[in-house]
Amino acid sequence: MSIITITSDWNSDDFYTAALKGRILSLYADARIIDISNQVPAFNVAIAAFQLKHSYRHFPAGTVHIIAVNSENIERPAVAVKANDHFFVGNDNGIFGLLLEDEPEEVVSLEVSGISSFPELAVFADAASKIASSGSLKNAGKPYKALYKQVPMLPAIEESVINGSVIYIDSYKNAITNISLELFERIGKGRQFEIYVQSNHYKINRINKKYGESTLGEMLALFNSIDLLEIAINRGNAADLLNLSLNSPVRIKFK
DSSP: OOEEEEEESOOTTSSHHHHHHHHHHHHOTTOEEEEEESOOOTTOHHHHHHHHHTTGGGSOTTOEEEEESSOOOTTSOEEEEEETTEEEEEEOSBHHHHHOSSOOSEEEEEOOOSOOSOHIIIIIHHHHHHHHHHSSSTTTEEEOOOOOBOOOOOOEEOSSEEEEEEEEEOTTOOEEEEEEHHHHHHHHTTOOEEEEETTTTEEEOOOBSSGGGSOTTOEEEEEOTTSEEEEEETTSOHHHHTTOOTTOEEEEEEO
16 A cells, blocks of 8 residues: 655645545546645645645655646746655656755656646546556656746855744744754864844844753753754744744844
8 A cells, every 4th residue: 555645835724635545546446535734825836845845754755746736837848856765756846856855766757738827636636546556656747847946045255144934823823943063063172152032132042952841931952853943932833923924033142
């Protein structure tokens, strides 16, 4: 039994997810279908890439991941990609540059007959079923070389300063930044530091290992399970209380 996942910007009460699952099972009855997220903000490929990037590696090798976000892009083709022993089916809308750290092993363009406002049902389901049943891209499409890639937003680095930004707000309203543990240690070199959130409005001068090391309601910073700096409030709502949103600045100054 092969696994096919779905990441979409559809609301859970829409019929799109059910229709796509039904189509896949009609084509490949042995598929095991798992939702990664159906709550991606509409057309937001950056959020979709973040969620899929930090979840797909935990699935078995050979899993097929359908990316149903900003799929109706008539300027770019639908594609299937093999990378890190996983397969991805979506539109060539730039998401693969955000999702994958290395060059993909193989890319094919998918055959599209006519124009559809629901390409996931008309094209993606067929491709995902073929890939899941065969374990390869061999019969899914034609070789494709011109993959379009968006570039992830990276921190700006000075000798003693890292200027980062919020790239994701999780379900607890913790603000995850693009500042990695590796970058923090490389630039910091063990020095004391101050973390400034929202310019100079809020300041933190230590890194927690756990949320509970701070008192209830206290603002804190820690490196989370994916080694990215996270701004949180213990048992609180950091994004709303600190007025944080995507692209809000977070700056670390080393002494």
